[in-house]
Amino acid sequence: MRQWIDTMRARLSQLAASRQRAARGPEDPEAAGRKKTFQERQAEARLAVAVLKEWSRIHLRRLAHLLHGATAENRVVGPASFLLVAATLGTALTLTTLYSTSYAVTVDGDPVGVVADQSVVDQAIQTVEATGSALLGYDYQVEGDVDYQFALTLKSDLSEERDIQNYFYGQLNELSDQLRAYEVSVAGRAIGVVKDEDALHQMLDSLKAEYSTQDTVSAEFVEDLEIGYVYAVQDLMTIDEMETALKANSTGETTYTVVQGDTFNGIAYANDMSVSDLKALNPGVDINRLMVGDVLNVKELIPTLSVRTVDHVTYTEAIECPVEEVEDSSMYKGDTKVLTQGQEGEARIEADVTYVNGYEREREITSSTTLREPTTTVMAVGTKEKPRTASTGTYRWPISGRITSYFGGRYIFGSYSYHSGLDISASYGATIKAADGGTVTFAGTKGSYGRLVIITHDNGTQTYYAHNSSLLVSAGDKVYQGQAIAKAGSTGRSTGVHCHFEMRVNGTAVNPLNYLD
Numbered sequence: 170m171r172q173w174i175d176t177m178r179a180r181l182s183q184l185a186a187s188r189q190r191a192a193r194g195p196e197d198p199e200a201a202g203r204k205k206t207f208q209e210r211q212a213e214a215r216l217a218v219a220v221l222k223e224w225s226r227i228h229l230r231r232l233a234h235l236l237h238g239a240t241a242e243n244r245v246v247g248p249a250s251f252l253l254v255a256a257t258l259g260t261a262l263t264l265t266t267l268y269s270t271s272y273a274v275t276v277d278g279d280p281v282g283v284v285a286d287q288s289v290v291d292q293a294i295q296t297v298e299a300t301g302s303a304l305l306g307y308d309y310q311v312e313g314d315v316d317y318q319f320a321l322t323l324k325s326d327l328s329e330e331r332d333i334q335n336y337f338y339g340q341l342n343e344l345s346d347q348l349r350a351y352e353v354s355v356a357g358r359a360i361g362v363v364k365d366e367d368a369l370h371q372m373l374d375s376l377k378a379e380y381s382t383q384d385t386v387s388a389e390f391v392e393d394l395e396i397g398y399v400y401a402v403q404d405l406m407t408i409d410e411m412e413t414a415l416k417a418n419s420t421g422e423t424t425y426t427v428v429q430g431d432t433f434n435g436i437a438y439a440n441d442m443s444v445s446d447l448k449a450l451n452p453g454v455d456i457n458r459l460m461v462g463d464v465l466n467v468k469e470l471i472p473t474l475s476v477r478t479v480d481h482v483t484y485t486e487a488i489e490c491p492v493e494e495v496e497d498s499s500m501y502k503g504d505t506k507v508l509t510q511g512q513e514g515e516a517r518i519e520a521d522v523t524y525v526n527g528y529e530r531e532r533e534i535t536s537s538t539t540l541r542e543p544t545t546t547v548m549a550v551g552t553k554e555k556p557r558t559a560s561t562g563t564y565r566w567p568i569s570g571r572i573t574s575y576f577g578g579r580y581i582f583g584s585y586s587y588h589s590g591l592d593i594s595a596s597y598g599a600t601i602k603a604a605d606g607g608t609v610t611f612a613g614t615k616g617s618y619g620r621l622v623i624i625t626h627d628n629g630t631q632t633y634y635a636h637n638s639s640l641l642v643s644a645g646d647k648v649y650q651g652q653a654i655a656k657a658g659s660t661g662r663s664t665g666v667h668c669h670f671e672m673r674v675n676g677t678a679v680n681p682l683n684y685l686d
C-alpha cells in the first residue's frame with residue numbers, strides 16, 4: 170500500500186504538473202490557439218488509463234478479501250457479491266474520470282484547501298515567504314504545522330496555488346495591514362497599483378458619474394476592469410494619478426490646429442471623415458469661419474477606460490406631413506406649387522439612448538405615441554414640357570467686360586446723379602445676349618436708352634439692354650438664356666460704346682450685381 174501511494178504520488182504530480190501548465194495559460198496549447206498534438210493527447214490518455222488500472226487493482230484486491238471471507242463460509246459466490254464487484258468496478262471507472270486523488274491541506278488544524286500535489290503548497294509558501302522577507306526586511310517564515318490528509322476530490326474542486334498563497338498572505342497581512350495594495354487592470358493590461366481601496370472605488374464611481382444624467386438608467390465600463398490584490402509593490406500610484414491614467418487618451422492625437430489655407434471640407438477629407446462627422450465632433454464651430462490657430466477635434470477621445478451609459482429619455486418629435494401630388498398641365502415639368510400647406514403632427518417618443526464616453530452610439534425607440542396627426546400637404550406638379558425659352562431664374566452676364574459705371578445714386582461735382590443699371594464696356598458690334606429666357610416685350614428706340622431690348626422673364630422680372638447699334642429680336646419673340654439679342658453700340662444718351670444693363674423686380678430697378686451669376 171505504501172509503495173502504491175508513492176507510485177501514485179509520482180504519477181499524480183506528473184498529472185498536476187501538466188494541469189498546472191494548462192492553468193498557466195500561455196503554455197496551454199488550446200489557450201494558445203493550437204490544438205493539442207496527437208502525442209499530447211496520447212500521453213494524457215495513457216496517464217488516465219494507468220491511474221484507472223491502479224484504482225481497479227487496489228479495489229479489486231479489497232474485494233477479493235471480502236469475497237474470500239464470504240466464500241469460505243458459503244462456498245458459493247452469491248449474486249449480491251457479484252453485483253458488488255461489478256458496482257465497485259463501475260464506481261472505480263466513474264471515480265477516476267471525475268475525481269482526483271488529492272491532499273486536504275490543514276495548517277494548525279485549519280482547512281486551507283485541497284491540492285493534487287504537495288508541491289503546490291510548498292510553492293505557495295515559498296512565494297509568500299519571499300514576498301514577506303522583501304517587505305519586512307528580515308527572513309520571514311510562515312507559521313503553523315502543515316498537515317496533509319489523503320483524499321478524493323472532485324477535480325473541479327482542487328485549489329489553485331493562488332488560493333493557498335492567499336491563506337498565507339492572510340498571516341502576512343495580519344503582521345501589517347499596510348501590505349495589501351490594489352492593482353487595477355483594464356482589458357488585461359495592468360495600469361498601476363493604489364493603496365486605498367475605498368478611494369479607488371469612489372474614484373471609479375465618479376468616472377461613471379461624469380457621464381450620467383438624471384435620465385441615466387445604467388452606467389458601466391466598456392473594458393474589462395479587474396482589481397487584484399498585490400503585496401510586494403514598490404511604485405504606488407495616488408488615486409489622482411490612477412484617475413489620470415484611466416482617463417488618458419488611448420488613440421493618439423485627437424485635435425488639429427488650423428493653418429493658412431485650410432477648409433472644413435479639406436480637414437474632414439484629410440481625416441477620413443464626412444463633414445457632418447467633423448461637425449458633430451466640433452459643436453459650436455462655424456464651419457464657414459475657420460481661423461488660423463483654431464483647434465478642431467478630428468478624432469473622438471477614447472480614454473483607457475471607457476464608460477457606457479444608457480439614458481431613458483422622453484421627448485416630442487414632429488411628424489412630417491404626407492404629400493399628395495396633383496398634376497397640373499399648365500405648369501412646367503420640374504415646377505411645383507403648394508396648394509394646401511399641411512400641419513406637422515407631433516409624437517411623444519420614449520427611447521433608450523446608449524452613449525460611450527458621452528457620444529451617442531445607439532438610439533432604441535421603445536415607444537412612440539401620436540399626440541397629433543399631421544395633415545396632408547397638397548402640391549401641384551407640372552407636367553408640361555419645359556421650352557428652351559423658359560426662365561431658369563438665374564441671370565448670366567449679357568456681355569463680358571469692365572464695369573464702367575455701377576448701380577446707384579452718387580454726387581458728382583456737387584450734383585446728384587442716379588444710375589439705374591450697370592454700364593459694361595464693349596467693343597462696337599459685339600454680341601449682347603439674353604441674361605435669362607423669357608419674352609421680348611420691347612425692341613426699339615426709347616429716349617436716352619437709344620436702341621433698347623426689354624425681356625420679361627417668367628417671374629415678372631425684366632432685364633434691359635440699352636445703347637445698342639442694332640437689334641436682333643422683335644417684341645413678342647421668345648428668347649432663351651444666352652441667345653444673341655442685339656449688337657453693342659452707343660445710341661441714345663451715351664458717351665461711348667457700352668451695354669447699359671438694368672434689372673427691374675416688380676417694376677423697381679435693383680442692383681444687377683446682386684443677381685448676376
Ligand SMILES: [Zn+2]
Nearest residue numbers: 590591592669
Ligand atoms: Zn448706363
